[in-house]
Amino acid sequence: MRLPTAKPASPATRALEVVPPSGPTAWLTTFTAGAMTFLCVFALALSLASGRLATRWSEALAKTATIRLSAPEEQVQIQTDAILAALATTPGIASYRLIDEAETTRLLEPWFGPGLPIEDLPIPRLIEVVEADPPYDSDGLKQRLTAEAPGAILDDHTRWRRPLAEAASRIRLLGVLSIALIGATMAAMITLAARAALATNSEEIRVLRLVGAKDSYIARAFVRRFTLRTLGGAAFGAAAGLLGVAALPAADAAGGFLTGLGFTGWDWLWPLALPPLAAILAFLATRRAAFQKLRELT
Amino acid sequence: MITFENVAYSYGGGELLSDVSLKLAPGSFHFLTGPSGAGKSTFLKLAYAELRPTSGRVTLFDNDVTKLSRDDIARTRRRIGIVHQDCKFLDHMTLAANMALPFTVSDRESDHKDMEDLLSWVGLQHLADALPPQLSGGERQRAALARAVIVDPDIILADEPTGNVDWEMSLRILTLLVELNKMGKTILVATHDLNLIRQAKAQIQARVLRIAKHRVQLAGADL
Numbered sequence: 103m104r105l106p107t108a109k110p111a112s113p114a115t116r117a118l119e120v121v122p123p124s125g126p127t128a129w130l131t132t133f134t135a136g137a138m139t140f141l142c143v144f145a146l147a148l149s150l151a152s153g154r155l156a157t158r159w160s161e162a163l164a165k166t167a168t169i170r171l172s173a174p175e176e177q178v179q180i181q182t183d184a185i186l187a188a189l190a191t192t193p194g195i196a197s198y199r200l201i202d203e204a205e206t207t208r209l210l211e212p213w214f215g216p217g218l219p220i221e222d223l224p225i226p227r228l229i230e231v232v233e234a235d236p237p238y239d240s241d242g243l244k245q246r247l248t249a250e251a252p253g254a255i256l257d258d259h260t261r262w263r264r265p266l267a268e269a270a271s272r273i274r275l276l277g278v279l280s281i282a283l284i285g286a287t288m289a290a291m292i293t294l295a296a297r298a299a300l301a302t303n304s305e306e307i308r309v310l311r312l313v314g315a316k317d318s319y320i321a322r323a324f325v326r327r328f329t330l331r332t333l334g335g336a337a338f339g340a341a342a343g344l345l346g347v348a349a350l351p352a353a354d355a356a357g358g359f360l361t362g363l364g365f366t367g368w369d370w371l372w373p374l375a376l377p378p379l380a381a382i383l384a385f386l387a388t389r390r391a392a393f394q395k396l397r398e399l400t
Numbered sequence: 401m402i403t404f405e406n407v408a409y410s411y412g413g414g415e416l417l418s419d420v421s422l423k424l425a426p427g428s429f430h431f432l433t434g435p436s437g438a439g440k441s442t443f444l445k446l447a448y449a450e451l452r453p454t455s456g457r458v459t460l461f462d463n464d465v466t467k468l469s470r471d472d473i474a475r476t477r478r479r480i481g482i483v484h485q486d487c488k489f490l491d492h493m494t495l496a497a498n499m500a501l502p503f504t505v506s507d508r509e510s511d512h513k514d515m516e517d518l519l520s521w522v523g524l525q526h527l528a529d530a531l532p533p534q535l536s537g538g539e540r541q542r543a544a545l546a547r548a549v550i551v552d553p554d555i556i557l558a559d560e561p562t563g564n565v566d567w568e569m570s571l572r573i574l575t576l577l578v579e580l581n582k583m584g585k586t587i588l589v590a591t592h593d594l595n596l597i598r599q600a601k602a603q604i605q606a607r608v609l610r611i612a613k614h615r616v617q618l619a620g621a622d623l
């Protein structure tokens with residue numbers, strides 16, 4: 103005769119056994135956890151990438167500025183000399199460089215196509231300025247240039263750097279919001295699934311209460327099951343998401359936005375933390391649902 | 401062990417039971433009888449704290465049930481063996497596992513030898529591995545009784561334990577209950593089978609409570 107004591111089982115395993123194995127609905131929890139974690143990996147990648155991008159744009163653009171000179175032909179050389187002289191005596195400038203006509207043509211080529219008759223166009227002179235640490239006083243330099251070379255305009259890129267950096271941090275905020283929504287949705291779905299499971303098994307719960315089971319014992323059976331299912335699903339979803347991100351083309355030096363979507367360095371730990379976080383979420387959601395439901399029964 | 405003081409109960413309509421006062425002394429054997437729908441099951445549910453009285457006081461082991469927490473109720477039920485009217489089991493677990501359930505849920509180990517003894521006492525040792533849905537009515541009744549006594553409770557509350565079995569099986573179940581009473585257990589059996597009560601009275605000193613007109617009264621010797 104085989105008796106339950108004959109097969110060794112830990113109390114925790116036996117707590118799992120007292121609730122009947124559930125059918126197809128069990129897969130829904132695993133699937134939901136997997137899908138949500140998969141989405142979360144991308145939301146995470148988006149947030150981290152846009153965060154990096156915001157920093158990179160701010161830094162890279164802050165370090166260089168351009169002086170643009172548009173002046174009548176006879177004035178061009180005089181004012182160029184005046185600008186160079188001013189730059190030479192301004193503190194906080196690491197280097198400066200007059201961009202020659204050939205290079206200007208090359209810079210413009212992508213926009214206007216090759217074979218541009220540059221001589222016929224009023225192309226401004228460009229001077230690239232690289233700031234030192236601590237940087238030059240931007241307003242002071244502007245005033246000096248106005249006095250000594252009225253055709254010169256200092257463009258320190260703040261005008262278009264700011265909206266770009268703002269856009270990047272806005273995208274990051276959206277990413278974080280998405281992660282929060284994904285988490286809330288997952289908690290809601292697991293709660294619904296747990297409630298359904300508890301309702302389906304109300305007869306079994308009644309039997310367990312009748313033989314003296316505490317709520318915590320009954321809850322444990324459900325909580326363990328849902329936590330494990332979520333953990334499994336989330337691990338799968340995170341792995342799939344990571345594969346997807348890893349399969350994206352590598353970020354190139356130009357740091358285009360889409361190609362920059364990925365994880366670098368310690369960031370890789372974030373997606374790895376998702377399955378345990380999902381499991382904790384499932385644990386709390388199921389536990390809450392279980393105790394709520396159990397209070398309805400005697 | 402169990403006392404009712406001016407207890408009334410209603411499911412929402414009129415009072416099903418009113419002004420019930422009685423005391424189940426340790427070691428006593430009581431029958432609870434009355435027509436179907438009189439409130440026998442309701443009375444038992446009050447006695448194991450599945451229901452709380454709408455008025456009056458039910459005391460279990462000297463504790464007022466209205467003051468018991470859910471965990472207290474769970475602990476109290478480990479001292480009460482309950483044979484439910486429709487013998488509910490966990491259908492996905494074997495009979496042996498079902499019988500061990502009171503131990504399982506309190507994280508205790510069931511004794512192998514006790515289990516075997518108990519199964520042969522109710523004559524079900526050959527069905528240890530069977531699933532509850534495969535059992536006949538009488539086998540379910542005996543299994544429910546075995547599960548109720550496995551933790552060695554002080555009180556046994558049985559709701560129609562001979563409800564859907566033939567006379568021979570009824571007598572077997574009665575014999576088991578009488579044996580338990582001789583071992584010192586307090587027993588309360590709800591039944592509408594007067595023959596069973598007569599049979600019991602021949603073997604043991606049993607008192608009969610009758611539900612009539614919403615009251616629970618001690619019946620005379622006129623049965």
Ligand SMILES: Nc1ncnc2c1ncn2[C@@H]1O[C@H](COP(=O)(O)OP(=O)(O)O)[C@@H](O)[C@H]1O
Nearest residue numbers: 411412416434435436437438439440441442443
């Ligand atoms: N959960 C319930 N809700 C409402 N009415 C109930 C409930 N359970 C039982 N009743 C009613 O209470 C009466 C007594 O039921 P019960 O205690 O089961 O009687 P008995 O066990 O003596 O046949 C019946 O009329 C039944 O319909």
Ligand SMILES: [Mg+2]
Nearest residue numbers: 440441485559
């Ligand atoms: Mg009944």
